Amino acid sequence: MKSNFKDLVTNLILLERDAIAAYDxxxxxxxxxxxxxxxxxxxxxxxxxxDVLQTMAREVEHEFEQIGRRTMMLRMTRHFAVHNGGRKAN
Known part of the structure; x- marks a missing residue:
């Protein structure tokens, strides 16, 4: 759903830019x-x-970055657990 929202915001930004160019x-x-x-x-x-849409786009991008970081940490934790036989790090 977030990807759809991100696409929507991107498309609205493009439409606003087109409208501004038409008014120019x-x-x-x-x-x-x-x-x-x-x-x-x-x-x-x-x-x-x-301006509002660009702020929204930055906020959505930040959310995606945070999700990406959490996903990376989970993968690293799983990788460590698998390759160390489930032992905890010292």
Missing amino acids: TCIDKLDDPASAEKIREFRSDHHQHL
């Missing part, structure tokens, strides 16, 4: 300053969304 293109082509300013406001919303 629109602003460049507008001659009306009032319309351009309104589009800048919309673009600003997408920048805020992007």
Whole structure:
């Protein structure tokens, strides 16, 4: 499930970046300053969304790193137990 969430966040980040680029293109082509300013406001919303999503992505990545470290420690413990006949380390 976490992988699906990670994929979802990644896809939402890509969509927000595309939206920002589309607004940039629109602003460049507008001659009306009032319309351009309104589009800048919309673009600003997408920048805020992007900031939140990037924070979420970092948090999810941190969770995956922690899970990976715990998994590695379990594997090392199992490996040690198997190769040392179940004896405890001194």
